[in-house]
Amino acid sequence: MIVIFGSGIIGLFIANNLLNEGLKVKIIDVKMSGSATEASVGMLAPLLEAKPYENELFNLMLNSKKIWDSYLENDILKRKTGLKENSSLLVAMNEDEEASIYKKKEFIKKIGFETLLCNSSKTLEIEPNLNSNVRCSLFLKNNNQVEPKLLKNFLLSEIKKKGGEILRCSEFKRVSFFNNNVSFLKKTIKAEKIIIACGVWSNELLKKSFNIEFPMRPIKGVSVLLNAKKKYFSNNIWFKNIYLAPRDGNKLAIGATEDEKSFETTVNVDEIFYLSKKLWEYLPEVEMLSLLNFFSGLRSTIIDGNPIIGSLKKNKNIICAFGHYRNGILLAPITAQIVCKLVLEKKINEKFLFFSPNRFNL
Numbered sequence: 266m267i268v269i270f271g272s273g274i275i276g277l278f279i280a281n282n283l284l285n286e287g288l289k290v291k292i293i294d295v296k297m298s299g300s301a302t303e304a305s306v307g308m309l310a311p312l313l314e315a316k317p318y319e320n321e322l323f324n325l326m327l328n329s330k331k332i333w334d335s336y337l338e339n340d341i342l343k344r345k346t347g348l349k350e351n352s353s354l355l356v357a358m359n360e361d362e363e364a365s366i367y368k369k370k371e372f373i374k375k376i377g378f379e380t381l382l383c384n385s386s387k388t389l390e391i392e393p394n395l396n397s398n399v400r401c402s403l404f405l406k407n408n409n410q411v412e413p414k415l416l417k418n419f420l421l422s423e424i425k426k427k428g429g430e431i432l433r434c435s436e437f438k439r440v441s442f443f444n445n446n447v448s449f450l451k452k453t454i455k456a457e458k459i460i461i462a463c464g465v466w467s468n469e470l471l472k473k474s475f476n477i478e479f480p481m482r483p484i485k486g487v488s489v490l491l492n493a494k495k496k497y498f499s500n501n502i503w504f505k506n507i508y509l510a511p512r513d514g515n516k517l518a519i520g521a522t523e524d525e526k527s528f529e530t531t532v533n534v535d536e537i538f539y540l541s542k543k544l545w546e547y548l549p550e551v552e553m554l555s556l557l558n559f560f561s562g563l564r565s566t567i568i569d570g571n572p573i574i575g576s577l578k579k580n581k582n583i584i585c586a587f588g589h590y591r592n593g594i595l596l597a598p599i600t601a602q603i604v605c606k607l608v609l610e611k612k613i614n615e616k617f618l619f620f621s622p623n624r625f626n627l
């Protein structure tokens with residue numbers, strides 16, 4: 266039996282993979298307000314997220330994107346999770362943004378990928394509803410999206426179908442794991458391994474339970490879901506500080522703010538104002554959109570910007586899978602694959618050792 270703490274996208278993806286391998290899985294689900302998965306927009310865009318100094322993370326993203334691309338052949342999965350085959354358009358509205366698009370194109374070329382630079386009229390041909398002042402854009406083929414809420418529901422139903430158990434509990438901050446007994450909240454479960462996938466809450470659980478603490482902090486993000494009377498966009502649109510994912514039924518998911526506000530999870534007026542003002546700069550018809558919902562999530566962020574995936578030195582049967590910051594939806598398939606191999610074969614592919622918790626020497 267493998268016990269997984271956390272039922273965000275990372276915990277669920279891992280559970281599904283382990284069940285596919287014929288293992289027994291129990292997920293411990295605690296409903297905290299601020300789950301990152303619930304607020305996420307679901308962009309799958311490694312080329313846009315890539316930074317010049319983050320080689321290992323970029324490779325991890327590319328490996329995960331390959332797995333996402335393989336799902337495009339599965340029509341049922343696509344329909345049930347909202348996985349789309351669309352692309353991304355990075356848009357510039359002024360000279361500064363234009364200059365940064367040229368730099369981005371160069372950088373992406375250096376790491377081996379081609380993009381299409383579009384002038385103003387080509388950009389408006391691709392997306393006619395953008396502000397006509399648009400200067401240029403960069404078209405990134407197949408940097409697509411999935412709907413996190415649908416994905417989560419899909420995984421939950423797959424997990425139940427395959428015999429995975431989900432135990433819903435009230436909040437707890439301490440667990441003990443000794444002689445294959447996992448104990449918390451007066452419950453004890455027999456398990457060979459436990460997996461900590463509690464996103465931003467992983468640190469407190471590890472600290473109170475095993476006296477281990479990573480350099481991690483929450484970064485708050487707010488996103489909104491809007492309704493439109495017509496279809497505005499075909500592709501995902503990336504602006505300087507926000508991005509937009511067109512959903513079925515003329516809906517638009519807009520993300521996201523990024524603030525250091527500790528564990529605050531309320532949605533404040535200034536955050537909605539920020540997103541709508543930015544959107545208005547690129548889509549003048551913003552008054553035609555109505556607000557359907559808003560979300561606030563806490564991204565678990567490690568000091569070096571990389572997720573933590575691997576066993577603790579102190580106890581190899583405690584596996585960590587958290588710290589995915591802005592890219593947890595994109596990185597969920599590869600994280601699950603790494604964890605699954607670790608559980609089954611007790612090893613991690615050398616190219617992924619970089620993400621081990623042991624880099625912090627705890």
Ligand SMILES: Cc1cc2nc3c(=O)[nH]c(=O)nc-3n(C[C@H](O)[C@H](O)[C@H](O)COP(=O)(O)OP(=O)(O)OC[C@H]3O[C@@H](n4cnc5c(N)ncnc54)[C@H](O)[C@@H]3O)c2cc1C
Nearest residue numbers: 273274275297301302305307308464486562592593594595
């Ligand atoms: C606004 C916003 C937009 C984003 N957009 C994107 C995007 O476009 N693309 C992308 O790839 N990523 C995106 N991200 C990042 C992505 O959402 C996260 O990296 C990912 O969801 C992290 O998943 P997780 O399962 O680690 O954490 P979470 O989703 O936070 O899940 C952790 C779970 O653990 C539970 N928990 C807490 N304590 C315990 C406990 N003691 N025991 C058991 N369970 C516990 C919580 O209730 C929660 O359900 C975005 C994030 C935000 C906030």
